Amino acid sequence: METKYQTAYCDTLDAFLSAIEVHVLENKADSFYSERFAKHLWCPECKKVMLSLVHSTNGMSYFRGYPKQEHEENCPYKLPEIRVKTIAELNQEDPSYERTRLQMQRVLRYTVTNRTTHKKKVSISTLPKEQIVSNKTIHKKINARLPEKRIDLPLSDNDWNVIKIFYGTVLVITTPGKQNPNDRFLKLQSLDSKNHICLIRVSEAVWHYISKEPLLSDKWIKVHISFCGKLKKSPTGTVFCTLQHSQLLMVQPA
Ligand SMILES: [Zn+2]
Structure with missing residues (x-):
């Protein structure tokens, strides 16, 4: 299962952004978005994997990592999510x-x-x-x-x-x-x-x-x-x- 990130680190702002905040920015102005944000969103923890905003069919937004980029060795997002029943x-x-x-x-x-x-x-x-x-x-x-x-x-x-x-x-x-x-x-x-x-x-x-x-x-x-x-x-x-x-x-x- 792909990792769905709820938060991204933005290096131009030096801040963490939620998918909804980035979604709002994306809709505001095309060039502003592509200059400041498009290639500037990263794994919130190790900042080594570039993230892109995804809009799924049910209207939910989340971030997805670019393929073939590697997290740092000790990054928690390198690990699969565990699902605990109770x-x-x-x-x-x-x-x-x-x-x-x-x-x-x-x-x-x-x-x-x-x-x-x-x-x-x-x-x-x-x-x-x-x-x-x-x-x-x-x-x-x-x-x-x-x-x-x-x-x-x-x-x-x-x-x-x-x-x-x-x-x-x-x-x-x-x-x-x-x-x-x-x-x-x-x-x-x-x-x-x-x-x-x-x-x-x-x-x-x-x-x-x-x-x-x-x-x-x-x-x-x-x-x-x-x-x-x-x-x-x-x-x-x-x-x-x-x-x-x-x-x-x-x-x-x-
Ligand atoms: Zn990472």
């Missing part, structure tokens, strides 16, 4: 979620598109400072990776019922659960407030362990978010994800 299996393989958390940290960096901030050390609210690792450590410790999906892009059929690492920049608000007010729901909305994206259900037991600072506001706040889980659709059509563990959510104020 959270129990995932937990069995890696009880500390360390590998998953490293990947979540890595993709979270891609959401900080500002060219000066993405180079700064990112402070992530849900992790104590000493747990934030350097790029080098990330490379060293990743020996497989989960599928990734930008949550700020439209969802496609293969995003349902599969454990993925979802990430992106969104608006979020926290509300109490209806049945148990000690449970919480994080409502995610697109930055322009036009689209409801999904609900992340956090049970009371998990909520207890999450560092809540950016999530205690009673207003919509802009955040960079990364979480690991399965998206499902309720019978009424609501998209939700149940967070199984406090380590599987990272939120950083944007």
